[in-house]
Amino acid sequence: MSKKYVKVSHLALSVGLFTASFSGSALAAGELHLYNWSNYFPPSLLELYEKETGTKVTIDSYASEDDLLAKLQAGGGGYDVIFPGASTLGVMVEKGMLANAGINKMENFNNLLAPFQTIAGDENREYSAPYMWGTTGFTYDPASVPGNSLEESWKEVFEPRAELKGKIAMLNEMIDVWNSAAYYKGIDKCTEDPAEAQQILDLLLAQKPDVKLYSSEGTIDRMIAGEVPLHMQWNGAAHRVKAKKPDVVYVYPKEGTSFWVDNMAIPKDSPNIDEAKAFINWMMRPDIAAEASNYTGYSNAVKGSGEFLKEELKADPAVNTPESYGDRLRAYKACSPKSKDLREKVWTKLKS
Known part of the structure; x- marks a missing residue:
């Protein structure tokens, strides 16, 4: 990852x-x-x-x-x-x-x-x-977000507050983005239902104007430089951001956090x-x-x-996951070819 x-x-x-x-x-x-x-x-x-x-x-x-x-x-x-x-x-x-x-x-x-x-x-x-x-959650800089704090929810990423619109960064990883959107919508990440896949696509398309960029490279430097106040991120990258900016917060969203x-x-x-x-x-x-x-x-x-x-x-709780967050972790699940096909179609439409 x-x-x-x-x-x-x-x-x-x-x-x-x-x-x-x-x-x-x-x-x-x-x-x-x-x-x-x-x-x-x-x-x-x-x-x-x-x-x-x-x-x-x-x-x-x-x-x-x-x-x-x-x-x-x-x-x-x-x-x-x-x-x-x-x-x-x-x-x-x-x-x-x-x-x-x-x-x-x-x-x-x-x-x-x-x-x-x-x-x-x-x-x-x-x-x-x-x-x-590790895990896939999101990291934010308290000094750059409204009220210096965000909810431990994917809502902050997929339906960002007005002050953060156009300023957030997402990983450029199909599975991570799809899974996180599925967790937020309460949909099985291996769904074979086209209607549920459409719900995920609708969420991602609605979010897209609020996303400054999709990138899995440079996430550490981007956060350290303050180019974005919030970044969908892997926990190890968040740890390395904290080495330079100790106040940043890594979030394990309550709806589900991928464990990989x-x-x-x-x-x-x-x-x-x-x-x-x-x-x-x-x-x-x-x-x-x-x-x-x-x-x-x-x-x-x-x-x-x-x-x-x-x-x-x-x-660092970003690396050593607190026991209280254990029930938020979602392990890898092998999805069917039909489910993978839906996921790939959603990703293609999102990135087109």
């Missing part, structure tokens, strides 16, 4: 633990090509991995999961490790686009927290491992499958997963990583 200031915090520890994690000598020099959201992977880990393995790592970025899927479907890229969300992962498994890498048999797989050892579409975790997980997991997977035509497998195994180490969390501002799924996390990450 572009979720995403560099800070090297655990390099010395990471270096010291590296050899044990591979149960053998360092890997032979090779190449590794990553394809990920922009600003969503720590440069410190790229440097560490190159230093310890001799493997040359390059990384390219995409602006949306639609771009990721389209590029791989077209046979482009030559990538070794990609980072799809649950929905895109399911499509890729179904279409035979991924290598069955036996992730569940890797040495570090048992480091994963139990709930993350399976995922819809890859129930046995043969094709994927979790990277980061981004994953690591290997395209079936990866030119460096052995290097890709070694890399994913390495990423499931507690200290390495923590370094990724400290950079991105998102939670990871690896047991024992907590001791390596920055204190401000543990203390």
Whole structure:
């Protein structure tokens, strides 16, 4: 999900633990090509991995999961490790686009927290491992909104107050926008009813004049610079905004807040499958997963990583979801082809 200031915090520890994690000598020099959201992977880990393995790592970025899927479907890229969300992962498994890498048999797989050892579409975790997980809500700057406070509701986004009209920003992500609109309208996000899909479209079209832009990139800088007072945003991005603007508020809307997991997977035509497998195994180490969390501002799924996390990450409710908000979280749900078709038609009409 572009979720995403560099800070090297655990390099010395990471270096010291590296050899044990591979149960053998360092890997032979090779190449590794990553394809990920922009600003969503720590440069410190790229440097560490190159230093310890001799493997040359390059990384390219995409602006949306639609771009990721389209590029791989077209046979482009030559990538070794990609980072799809649950929905895109399911499509890729179904279409035979991924290598069955036996992730569940890797040495570090048992480091994963139990709930993350399976995922819809890859129930046995043969094709994927979790990277980061988080939520989709919205962030606002109290100094720039009426009364310095907004309701914990999607109403503030889809039916903004007069002072905010034309000033809000939305993610440019079909699923996130559709799901949030469905939560607000009280509609099943996997609805197959054209009349309910029309209700969602009507809501989004009515909102569209109030939206300054749809963009999943630059959400952090946009909020820090004060370009918009309210942004539909992923929680890790909100955490990184708070590092510069401590007063901003991340909202878990009461109607429902999407809970998502981004994953690591290997395209079936990866030119460096052995290097890709070694890399994913390495990423499931507690200290390495923590370094990724400290950079991105998102939670990871690896047991024992907590001791390596920055204190401000543990203390931020945008990242460490308060127990009282637990009933607001909505997990990924695999929708039928009919439902997906309705969602895609609504998105096309909205963006046309």
